[in-house]
Every structure is written in C-alpha cells, then in structure tokens.
Amino acid sequence: MSKTIKEQTLQQLGGSSSVLARQRREHAQIDRLMDQYRASGRRETRERILQEVVQLVFSHAFAEETVLWPTVRRAVPEGEQLTARVEGEHQQISDLVADVERLAPGDPDREEKVERAFALIRQDIRDEEDLLLPRLQDAMDTARLRRLGTAWETVRQTAPTHPHPVVPRRPPGNAILGVPLSLYDRTRDVLGPGGTAGGAWRKSVGLAGALVTAAAVCAVLRRLGRPRKEPRPKESPPARNGA
Structure with a gap:
C-alpha cells in the first residue's frame, strides 16, 4: 500500500486536480480553521470560524459519500469495511454538530460537543x-484520479x-435528498450575519442550476458503477408437431 497521502509530493498524488490532492x-x-477557533478569545470570531468549519466539513463529507466512497467500494479490496468506518465517523460528527447548532453560544455543553466533534474530525x-x-x-491511475477529483x-x-x-x-438516498437540502442550507448561510434576502434569492437561483449539474454527475457515477448486463440469448421458437 502507498504511504499516507500527507507525506507525498503533489506529483505523487497525481497533480493538483487529483482527488487525492483536493x-x-x-x-x-479544516485543520487550520479548528486551530484558529481554539486560539481566538473573541466569541464573535469563534462563531464565524465555527460556521466556516461546519460548512466546509459537511460539503466535503457529502461529496465523499456521494462520489468517492462508492468508487472505493467498487475498486478497492476491503473497500466496504473502510468506507463503513469513515461513514460511522461522519454520522457521529453529524450528530454532535446538530446538537451544537441547537445550543446557544456560551453554553458549556455546546463547547464540550464542539471539542468532541473536532477530535472526531481529526x-x-x-x-x-x-x-x-x-x-x-x-x-487507480493518474487520469482516473483526476477525473474523480473533478466529479468530487x-x-x-x-x-x-x-x-x-x-x-x-x-x-x-443522499444524492436525491441532497439537492433540496443544499438549496435550503446555502440560502440559510447567505441569510446569516451580513446576508440579505435579495442576495440570498439571487444566489439561490444561480445555485439551482449548479445543483442540477451535481445531481447529473451523481446519476452518471451511479450508472458507471453498475455491473454491465450481458444480452440475454434469444430463445428458439417451440418446435411444431408434425401434421
């Protein structure tokens, strides 16, 4: 097995467009943002950084689960076990961050859940x-890693x-539900601090076209992953009894 991608050169990873480099x-x-969150002493700054972490982590994980992990399950020995492991981590992170978003800033339970989520992310x-x-x-060869990177x-x-x-x-399931959820999430992000309803509407309209593209990418990838069906042999017509 190749060594950890953290220690490889960009060329070894297949170039900047490879899914490994991306x-x-x-x-x-994500690591830098989590470090900045811990280093900041201002609540407003920490909240802004936390929102950046959340937005990046969940868009990143959704693309992994939609595009990357199905490819791993098809192409990699023990791919099922490996992806099940990281999917379990994603679920734990999702549960924790959902709790964080329900709690008010400054709540001690909220901060404890943030730290647990950060540890799981790492x-x-x-x-x-x-x-x-x-x-x-x-x-996979370099060309396939680059194509996968573009889709991801x-x-x-x-x-x-x-x-x-x-x-x-x-x-x-996740690809189908992801389209309306993405529109909802990204509109909510724009309507956050500094956002306006007009800006949210314009960005949402533009996003709708991109979501259709993303859904089409998912559909193509699912089709590529299906085993090819061999044509069924034609059956000979039943023999007639002699007159």
Whole structure:
C-alpha cells in the first residue's frame, strides 16, 4: 500500500486536480480553521470560524459519500469495511454538530460537543489519509484520479453545508435528498450575519442550476458503477408437431 497521502509530493498524488490532492488541501484547511477557533478569545470570531468549519466539513463529507466512497467500494479490496468506518465517523460528527447548532453560544455543553466533534474530525482525516485514500491511489491511475477529483469538486461546491443526521449516508438516498437540502442550507448561510434576502434569492437561483449539474454527475457515477448486463440469448421458437 502507498504511504499516507500527507507525506507525498503533489506529483505523487497525481497533480493538483487529483482527488487525492483536493482532499489533502481541504483537510489542511479544516485543520487550520479548528486551530484558529481554539486560539481566538473573541466569541464573535469563534462563531464565524465555527460556521466556516461546519460548512466546509459537511460539503466535503457529502461529496465523499456521494462520489468517492462508492468508487472505493467498487475498486478497492476491503473497500466496504473502510468506507463503513469513515461513514460511522461522519454520522457521529453529524450528530454532535446538530446538537451544537441547537445550543446557544456560551453554553458549556455546546463547547464540550464542539471539542468532541473536532477530535472526531481529526480522527476522520487521519483514517482517510493514512488508510483509505492510499488504497484508492493503488487501485487507480493518474487520469482516473483526476477525473474523480473533478466529479468530487463539482458535487462539493453544491452540497449541503450543515448536518442532517437522518439523511442516508449512501447513494441514491443522499444524492436525491441532497439537492433540496443544499438549496435550503446555502440560502440559510447567505441569510446569516451580513446576508440579505435579495442576495440570498439571487444566489439561490444561480445555485439551482449548479445543483442540477451535481445531481447529473451523481446519476452518471451511479450508472458507471453498475455491473454491465450481458444480452440475454434469444430463445428458439417451440418446435411444431408434425401434421
């Protein structure tokens, strides 16, 4: 098995458009944001950073579950067990962050759940970079890793940005429900601090077209993953009895 993607060069990962390079960049960004959250002493700054973490983590994970993990299950030995492990981590993170969003800033229980969610996110990153993604790297050539990276990025840019713990973690359920949930989440994000209803409407209209594209990408990927059906042999007509 290849070594952890954290220690490889960009060339070894297949270039900047490879799904491995895209994953590593976002993992590093999530890590930096979590460090900034802990370092900040201002509640307003911490809340803004936390929202950035949430939006990035959940769009990232949705694209993994919709595009990346189905490919791993098809192409990688033990892919089912590996993806089940990270899906379990995603579910725990989703449950915790959903609780966080229901609690008021400054609530001691809220901060404890944030810290637990951050610890799980870091564990999830390590499992993906050390165990799962190196196996995907061994199973695919550079061209396929780049095509997968493009599909993953397309879905990520139009994915839900908040936890929805009851949504299935696997296609087709998550892909079908992801379209309306993404529109809802991203409109809510725009209507947050500094947002306006007019701006939300304009962005939502533009987002609708992108969501259709993302849904189409998911549909194509599902079709590609289905085993090819062999044509059924034609049956000979029944023999007639002699007159």
